[in-house]
Amino acid sequence: MDGQYSIPNYQREYSWEENEIQDFLNDLEDTCANPSTIHFFGQIVVHNDEDSQTKFIIDGQQRTITSMIFVHSLQLLYENLYFTTQYHPASKKEVLLSNYVGEYSDEEKSLHLILSEADNPYFIQTITARQPSDSKETKKSWERIRKAFKTIYEYLDSHCQDASDTSKKMDCLNRYFEAFFERFKVMYIEATKLEEAFIIFETLNARGKDLETADLLKNFVFSKSKDVDDTQKKWNSIVDNLDKIDTTNYIRHYWNSSHKFIRKNDLYREIVKFIKTPADVSAFLDSLENCSQFYHDIAFPEENVDFTDDKLISCLKNLKILKAKTFYPILLAMKQAKESYSEKDLLTVAETIEVYVFRNFTICGKVANTGERFFSEIALRIYGDLNSVTAICKEIRKSIVPDDEFTAAFNTWSGSNREIIRYILRKINKQLSPTDELNLNNSDVHIEHVMPIENSKWKIPEDTHNEYLWRLGNLTLLSGKLNIQISNEVFPIKVSEYAKSKIDLNKSLCTCSDGTPRTKWIVPDDIDIRQKYFSDYALIIWHIH
Structure with a gap:
């Protein structure tokens, strides 16, 4: 490397994982094994800042850092070869230091x-000090750097350990050295103006195959900004607020909460149409930052920072259990709307969304992706004609499946997602016993199969057993201790333990409809009867109006 190169602070931290490192090593090995081949290692876009006499890497920082990790691994192996054998590879070490690494x-x-x-x-x-740690680092990017060095070093070391003498070990290291420095090729582009460097970066990555929309957008807003430090501060705040949430997904949901619905592949091209000036950049980032903590809290209600309404938090947890995310634009629109909606308002809308998601997607099996456009279109109207909680909920209810379709699907519903099963059974139990304060979220409460998974004692025909095992009518909630004791037993033994349960859901398992004690469980008839019994409550719990 000629001169000093720097990676700007606004660039993302080191992000290559094991798969990318392994791809790098595979490419290196292939190039090493075929002396006539050239490997294209991608592009590097550099802004040559003549004022600071520094070359800033705008694109290609990940492969550049990985290359430097590879160089340091080679250095350490050359040094170790000298210290253990006195075989002097000084020339290679000095070349690496002077030409590629520098001194520190x-x-x-x-x-x-x-x-x-x-x-x-x-x-x-x-x-740089060639003193890699064996201990896991708490900072994610540092841990990636540590693992990258460890993986590359151990790969080179193990492949050269097979060499029978010192000279052959040197030849082995030299082959990797020459393959990388002579036959790994990059497209190097340098611009003296930052704006030009960003235009080149955007042109090369416009199709977004290698970079997330968030990375493209980040570079774009920095290219338009007049205050890089302020822009960096805002961007870092957004990322910190989102925590483990994918930034691109957030930006898309944010955009779809106030603009015409757009798909991920078109998101970058659409956003840049609206950002023309530094003032546009500042306003865009201010709004993104303002909504970022709110978005985190609706996506991870169990870790929420700002919500205080327990019912709202519980409802958001339910939506998370149901794997629902497409509704986020509606709540984001309410966050940004001029009407200043309260948490109680958010709860009312979230409860309506929960009914929509449960009936349409969970039970009736509608394609969940259809909700994306539906919720986005409603979100956009929140700034116009849907300017009240009543209007928003009414519009959502229009698309909820009708009672007859919901009941028919519920009567035969089965599923093996334990979180969703717990959710349904908890809701029904709460309807059976509204004042019951039992903690059915507790991990000590298990899902119990009345007709058990192990069929040896029941001897139900295989086809019937497979069809009805996960039917809701065959399932209940039971304390872990009782469940473990009776999970595979015959019904008379099971029912005696069900009678000890404090969970109301189990009372119908102990008593027939005429009030007499239940002594047997007829498959599939009793499963169908119990599930239809549940469906009556389902219409009350997940009601449309």
């Missing part, structure tokens, strides 16, 4: 690559 000590700080502030201290202390 208290006296000499001429490194050719400076990482972002987030990663540079760790990189210098461990990789």
Whole structure:
């Protein structure tokens, strides 16, 4: 590397995982095994800032860092070969130091690559100093750097350990050295103006095959910004608020909450149409930042920061159990609307969405992706004619499946997703016993199959057993201790334990409809009867109006 290259602080931290490192090593091995081949290693776009005499890597930072990790691995292997055998590979080590790495000590700080502030201290202390840690790092990007070095070093070391003498080990290392430095090729593009570098970056990555929309958009807003430090501060705040949430998914839901519905592949091209000036950048980031914590809280209600209404938190947890995400634009629109909706308002709408999701998708099996456009269209109208909770809920209810379709599907519904089964049975039990304060969320409460999974004692025909095993009418909730004791027993033994349960859901298992004690469980008749009994309550619990 000629001169000093830096990775700007606004660039993402080191992100290559095991798969990318393995791909790199596979490409290296293939190139090493075929001396006539050339490997294209991608592009590097650089902004040559003449004022600071620094070259900032705008695109290609991940492969550049990985290349430097590879170089340091080679350095350490050359050094180890010398210290253990006195075989002197000094020339290769010095070439690596002077041409590709640079020196770093208290006296000499001429490194050719400076990482972002987030990663540079760790990189210098461990990789540059060639003192990699064996302990897992708490910071994710540092752990990726540590694992990348460990994987590359151990790969090279193990492949050269097979060499029978020192000379052959040297030849082995040299082959990797030459394959990488002579036959790994990159497309290097340098611009003296930052705006030009970003235009090149955007052009090369416009199809978004290698980069997420968030990465493209991040570079775009930085290219338009007049205050890079402020832009970086806002972007970092957004990412911090989102925590483990994918930034691109957030931006898409945010955009679809206030604009015409757009799919992920078209998102970047659509957003950049609206951002023309530095003021547009600032307003866009302010709004993104303002909604980011709210979005995190609706996506991860169990970790929410701002919500105080327990019923709202519970409803959002239910929607998460139902794997629902397409509704996010509606709540984001309510967050941004001028009407200043309260948490109670959010709860009313969220409960209506829960009914919609449960009836349409969970029970009736409608394609969940159809909800994306539906919810986005409603979200956009929240800024116009749907300007009240009543209007929003009424519009959602129009598309909820009718009672007859819901009941027919519920009567034969079966599913093996234990979270959803728990959700349904908890709701029904709460309807049976509204004042019951039993904690049915507790992990000590298990899903019990009346007709058990193990069929040896019941001897139900295989086809019937397979069809009815996960039917809702064959399932109940039971304390873990009781469940373990009786899970595969015959019905007379099971029913004696059901009678001890404090969960109201189990009373119908102990008593027939005429009030007499139940002594047998007829499959499939009793399963069908119990499920139809549940469906009557389902219409009350997940009602449309």
